[in-house]
Amino acid sequence: MSDPGPVPVAASLPTYGGWLSAASGYDDALARQKDSGSPVLVYFFTDWCPYCKQFDASVAPMADSKLLRVRVNPETGDRDKQLASTFGVSGYPSIFLIPRAGASPQRVDDGVSREAPPDAQKFVDSCKQTVVNDLWRAGASAVGPATPDLDRALQFDPTNDSILNTRASIRWKAGYRKSALDDSSRACALGNATACKNARGG
Numbered sequence: 001m002s003d004p005g006p007v008p009v010a011a012s013l014p015t016y017g018g019w020l021s022a023a024s025g026y027d028d029a030l031a032r033q034k035d036s037g038s039p040v041l042v043y044f045f046t047d048w049c050p051y052c053k054q055f056d057a058s059v060a061p062m063a064d065s066k067l068l069r070v071r072v073n074p075e076t077g078d079r080d081k082q083l084a085s086t087f088g089v090s091g092y093p094s095i096f097l098i099p100r101a102g103a104s105p106q107r108v109d110d111g112v113s114r115e116a117p118p119d120a121q122k123f124v125d126s127c128k129q130t131v132v133n134d135l136w137r138a139g140a141s142a143v144g145p146a147t148p149d150l151d152r153a154l155q156f157d158p159t160n161d162s163i164l165n166t167r168a169s170i171r172w173k174a175g176y177r178k179s180a181l182d183d184s185s186r187a188c189a190l191g192n193a194t195a196c197k198n199a200r201g202g
């Protein structure tokens with residue numbers, strides 16, 4: 001079977017400058033998510049919460065600009081309070097990610113605690129892993145050469161050899177041999193033994 005040509009790849013995710021606010025901002029973020037495919041980060045806070053102040057000062061500035069970010073204070077209005085209830089918020093800060101349109105919200109580590117100084121890297125890593133793992137699961141059963149969920153996962157974690165190997169397998173089954181071998185070679189270079197075997201044609 002000959003290679004049909006270039007593989008369609010999901011467009012790069014846009015970047016966003018600031019945070020949207022309140023339940024209306026959340027609605028806006030979900031509408032934008034449908035168009036862009038960007039994950040949505042939802043941060044529930046209150047003005048009196050000391051850990052929210054730590055998060056705002058030391059952790060929030062590290063949030064990936066590819067995320068649509070929303071701040072919601074449940075104490076400012078009925079819709080905000082209802083949204084917090086829908087998410088099951090019981091303390092602050094509470095932070096959730098919606099990795100893709102239609103996905104369930106997943107709680108992420110906010111990087112603040114009573115026992116240690118704020119840890120922005122813990123928050124960044126938790127966000128990245130939540131997004132990547134969800135997109136990988138969603139994209140692993142793709143049929144045909146288009147793998148938008150896996151492409152987006154690689155936008156957040158371009159050196160993930162397992163996702164590259166998964167995408168290679170899907171592309172191989174679809175008849176896109178060259179791009180499959182390219183993905184296998186990249187995954188092999190990152191240490192994936194299965195991908196090395198595939199890249200050699202084994």
